[in-house]
Amino acid sequence: MPQPSREIGGRPVVVTGAASGIGRxxxxxxxKSGSPVAIADIDRSA
Known part of the structure; x- marks a missing residue:
């Protein structure tokens, strides 16, 4: 069985907690690596 690729660049991703810190x-x-990114966070002001 082939190993799954660990490369994420260029693949669509969803990041939660993206208003600050590690998520941001x-x-x-x-x-920057070319992935389309959808972001979400409950902190609307950030």
Whole structure:
């Protein structure tokens, strides 16, 4: 059985908790790598 690819760049992703901290950093990094990113957070002000 082939091993699944660990490469995420270019694949669509959803990041929750993306208003700050690790979630925000992850969303930014994935976006820079070419992935379309959908973000969500309960903190509307951020």
């Amino acid at each position: 950093g992850l969303a930014q990094r994935l976006s």
